[in-house]
Amino acid sequence: MSAFSDALSVTTSGLKAQASRLRLLSENIANVDTPGYRRKTMPFRTDTGASGISRVEIGRVNLDRRALEQIHDPSHPLADETGRYDGSNVDLIIEIADAREAQRSYEANLKMFDQTRQMSSGLMELLRR
Template identity: 75%
Template sequence: MSAFSDALAVTASGLKAQATRLRILSENIANTDTPGYRRKTVPFRLEASDTAVAQVAVGKVRLDRSELARVHDPAHPLADATGHYDGSNVDLIIEIADAREAQRSYEANLKMFEQTRQMSSGLMELLRR
C-alpha cells in the first residue's frame, strides 16, 4: 500500500468511529427522559492491520453503571408506593459536549481525507507531465 492509501484508510477508520460515537450520543440524547434508561458509551481501540499503520476501531458499546436518578412523581405509572421511580442517568450537558467533540473530530478526519485526496491528485497530475 502507498502512503496515500494508508492515510486514507486511517482517516476512513476515524470517520467510521466518530460516526458511530455520534449515533450512540444521539440515542442517549433521545432517551434523556426515558425511565430506567442507562447511558451508553462507546470505547475506541487500536486495530491492527497488515501495514505498519494502526487504525481506530469501535469497541463494544457499554452501559454506564452509575446510579439512576430518582424522580418524584406520584402520578407517574411507574411510581412506587413513595411516589418515586427510576429516571435515566443521562446528563444532557455532557452528551451535547461529547457530541460537539465527536463532530469536530469527524470534521478533522474529513479534512485530512480531503487533503490526502488532493495531494494524491496533485501527484498524479505531476506524473502525467
C-alpha cells in the same frame, strides 16, 4: 501510492468511529427522559494491522452503571408506593459536550481525507505531464 491509501484508510477508520460515536450520543440525548434508560458508551482502541498502520477500532457498546436518577412524581404510572420511579442516568450537558468533540474530530478526519485526496490528485497531474 501505498502511503496515500494508508492515509485514506486511517482517516476512514476515524470517520467511521466518530460517526458511530455521534449515533450513540444522539440515542442518549433522545432518551434523556426515558424512565430506566442507561447511558450508552463506546470505547475506542487502536488496531495495528500487518502493515504497521494504526487504525481506530470501535469496542462493544457498554451501559453506564451509575445509579439512575430517582424522580418523585406520585401520579406517574411507574411510581412505587413512595411516589418515586427510576429516571435515566443521562446528563444532557455531558452528552452535548461529547457530541461537539465527536463532531470536531469527524471534521478533522474529513479534512485529512480531503487533503490526502488532493495530494494524490496533484501527484497524478504531475505524473501525466
